[in-house]
Amino acid sequence: MSAQYKITNTIKTLRFFANEMTQQELASKVGVTRQTIMAIEKGKYSPSLEVAFKIALVFGRPFDEVFAYEKITD
Amino acid sequence: MSAQYKITNTIKTLRFFANEMTQQELASKVGVTRQTIMAIEKGKYSPSLEVAFKIALVFGRPFDEVFAYEKITD
């Protein structure tokens, strides 16, 4: 069948390098709840484009340094 | 108040340069309905990150060439 992809992110790493920002702090800055950050970090579901952009903005990093769409099979 | 942003995209232009691909063709390749492409092109709502990635993939363009998060006020 056609190639399979998954969305990955580097949020946990970025939090660590951002002075060990907590999930709660990130959630507050982004304007969502801690559970939303949790779910995204864990890959439970893919965020809305809006939330994804806001997360990249909070870390001040280019979008593709935070989120990627990676091929997992062919 | 805090800065306002809006999500913009270049889908219509990219369709034009992709041999004038129709909304229906794009929708089929992405795996959504034509109305979804319509709504996204028109900015009626912001797509899921998954659909956004798929659209960029169909056009074979870097993500940030398709979608942008632009400041509209300060």
Place this chain on the structure above:
DNA sequence: CTGAAATGTATGATATATTTAACATTGAGT
């Protein structure tokens, strides 16, 4: 070790994206 803070997990409610279907409008070709 103990306790508080951070992270993880689960569930039901709400908001939003997407589908489905139907119809209206536009635009280009004949």
Place this chain on the structure above:
DNA sequence: ACTCAATGTTAAATATATCATACATTTCAG
């Protein structure tokens, strides 16, 4: 002008993201 394909619009139903709350587990400073 006619016609057909493409685009645009609307409304109701469904799927998924997000919220709100509650509780369990990990982690680490004291």
